[in-house]
Amino acid sequence: MRTLGVNSRLKPFGATIFAEMTALAVKHNAFNLGQGAPDFDGPEFLKEAAIKAIRDGRGQYARMTGLPELTKAIAERFHKTSGMSYDPERDIVVTCGATEAIVDCMISLIEPGDEVLMFEPFYDSYPAAVAMAGGVSKVVTLEAPAFRIDEAAIRAAITPKTRVMLVNSPHNPSGRILDDAERAIVARIANEFDLIVISDEVYEELWYETRHRTLVLEPGMRERTIVLGSLGKSFSFTGWKVGWAIAPAPLAAAVRSAHQFASFCAATPLQVAAAAALTAPETYFDEFRAEYRARRDRMVFGLRECGFTCDLPQGSYFALADHSSFGFADDFAFCRHLVEHGGVAAIPPGAFYANRSKAKSLVRFAFCKKDATIDGALERLAKYRAKFESGELAAT
Numbered sequence: 001m002r003t004l005g006v007n008s009r010l011k012p013f014g015a016t017i018f019a020e021m022t023a024l025a026v027k028h029n030a031f032n033l034g035q036g037a038p039d040f041d042g043p044e045f046l047k048e049a050a051i052k053a054i055r056d057g058r059g060q061y062a063r064m065t066g067l068p069e070l071t072k073a074i075a076e077r078f079h080k081t082s083g084m085s086y087d088p089e090r091d092i093v094v095t096c097g098a099t100e101a102i103v104d105c106m107i108s109l110i111e112p113g114d115e116v117l118m119f120e121p122f123y124d125s126y127p128a129a130v131a132m133a134g135g136v137s138k139v140v141t142l143e144a145p146a147f148r149i150d151e152a153a154i155r156a157a158i159t160p161k162t163r164v165m166l167v168n169s170p171h172n173p174s175g176r177i178l179d180d181a182e183r184a185i186v187a188r189i190a191n192e193f194d195l196i197v198i199s200d201e202v203y204e205e206l207w208y209e210t211r212h213r214t215l216v217l218e219p220g221m222r223e224r225t226i227v228l229g230s231l232g233k234s235f236s237f238t239g240w241k242v243g244w245a246i247a248p249a250p251l252a253a254a255v256r257s258a259h260q261f262a263s264f265c266a267a268t269p270l271q272v273a274a275a276a277a278l279t280a281p282e283t284y285f286d287e288f289r290a291e292y293r294a295r296r297d298r299m300v301f302g303l304r305e306c307g308f309t310c311d312l313p314q315g316s317y318f319a320l321a322d323h324s325s326f327g328f329a330d331d332f333a334f335c336r337h338l339v340e341h342g343g344v345a346a347i348p349p350g351a352f353y354a355n356r357s358k359a360k361s362l363v364r365f366a367f368c369k370k371d372a373t374i375d376g377a378l379e380r381l382a383k384y385r386a387k388f389e390s391g392e393l394a395a396t
């Protein structure tokens with residue numbers, strides 16, 4: 001009999017850390033600051049739009065590329081935020097979350113053995129998606145604590161087989177936003193080596209003091225870049241899984257060629273609601289940012305009082321902190337101890353590294369949570385800290 005189970009391409013990836021930490025949070029009745037999912041609902045008008053779409057009989061498959069009203073709304077929103085024009089019929093593909101778009105890109109763009117350059121820490125689906133497509137991940141480290149792109153490191157990782165560069169800003173998990181110099185490096189390298197760039201901009205609306213600027217605006221980038229977006233992030237409905245890719249026609253056609261067989265279409269009523277969401281007045285986005293900025297400050301200032309070192313993230317809904325003062329050997333040991341003995345779930349950022357040991361002193365807290373959840377978690381963290389100081393708890 002054949003060996004049953006996962007094939008050799010996916011075996012190395014094991015189980016995603018998000019499922020593991022969320023299960024531990026439930027088991028220990030912990031405040032869950034692990035998985036990046038809000039513990040509150042997105043806006044009421046969106047729910048009403050989805051309910052109305054269901055009542056109106058919008059229950060069959062959507063157009064494969066995305067509902068016309070949604071691809072139009074995506075193009076219009078992107079034009080509003082970036083000034084760049086894309087054809088809603090030709091240049092946009094609606095997917096089941098950005099996660100599907102990442103897989104579609106890899107499956108449709110790379111040949112077996114092609115190399116995909118990415119930066120660690122990375123969203124954990126990137127290398128798995130490359131592996132599904134039979135590609136090879138080449139990982140360049142964004143060195144902590146600055147997490148800046150380094151041109152020499154990229155050049156050293158490029159080979160004749162490099163075909164795609166995968167970039168994420170605002171960045172999960174560091175919360176950094178690429179600055180002018182870094183975007184210029186990405187563009188210079190992409191143009192020089194004729195790379196396709198996948199620009200994961202799912203946190204595009206979650207920037208604080210520094211405005212996010214899409215990579216497409218850099219010289220020579222429009223024609224080689226696929227921008228990924230997600231309704232889940234900007235409208236606090238991560239479970240709706242509506243994402244999209246925006247790209248010039250030949251690249252959009254490639255993504256579509258995989259999407260049509262991967263999922264065919266995202267849920268129709270949710271696409272109807274997504275179109276309503278993206279045409280929301282600018283005040284929605286301003287308030288959304290202001291609320292998140294307040295959550296960020298609450299989280300980061302609180303963490304500092306509990307013995308963590310933590311910079312204010314420029315974007316995203318993650319605070320990446322340093323737990324060294326607690327004395328643990330690594331991030332996995334710390335997170336497992338914290339969820340069990342401190343009642344707070346967080347993510348060990350080693351899960352976002354090819355070389356896990358690079359993240360030993362780091363821990364990621366998601367602050368897309370109600371004030372009561374953040375306050376409750378901080379209260380527990382303060383008690384946890386006090387037990388270390390009194391000697392009641394010690395690092396294992």
Ligand code: PMP
Binds near residue numbers: 096231
């Ligand atoms: N990219 C990044 C950087 C993410 O953090 C996430 C997930 N949260 C995704 C992509 C996937 O987004 P979605 O939930 O739309 O699939």
Ligand code: GLN
Binds near residue numbers: 019
């Ligand atoms: N992207 C989310 C995070 O980083 C989680 C997505 C997931 O659970 N797959 O927390």
